Amino acid sequence: MMYPKTPTKKKRKQHAPSILQEAGDHSCLLCALLKKEDARGIHQHHVFGGTANREKSEQWGMKAWLCLEHHEGRTGVHNNRKMDMFLKQRAQRAFEELYDHETFMREFGRNYL
Template sequence: MAKSIMHSKDDRTCYLCMLLRDDYSARVDLQEHHAMPGTANRRLSEHYGLKVYLCVEHHLVGPEAVHNNKRLLRLLQANAQIAFERRYSHEKWMEVFGRNFI
């Protein structure tokens, strides 16, 4: 299991709580979310560390849950691309994922 290049699990924060609400409080209900959906892309997300940790509200339940909110899903995908390209390159991103989210 690769370590995330987007967000540290160690601080127990929800990635979207921090991003959307400036809330850096520790959470007990964190769930791992792979930034790139789909079976093949999930494996690639795991391999490259393109994952974040989300509270249940931002992961599965409610209007701001990435599984219910396309705008927030796209935001995570764009942030994943930025993190990936910092480490590798835009060309490598396009080779691996084949779609530009920025």
């Protein structure tokens, strides 16, 4: 499904550091949360994908390093709905601790909790 293209008024640089991990922490967030062995993250995943939300994820720092298995494997967020939802909920909670629920809904348009 395509998102309607909205013209961008100004090109601002909107790359925020991740709000889900410490700067410089490149370990897999899901391995850490699930108390598995500390696996090295190899891809930085945008928690909310799709054309519009990928940019929002970038802008608000909704990014997490993931190991190959948790990114693209069978239990990875791109293949496993439960795992994807687990990460999205975690991200929404972190976001709402920093900002608030209204801002989350305005930016991402859906409640995952």
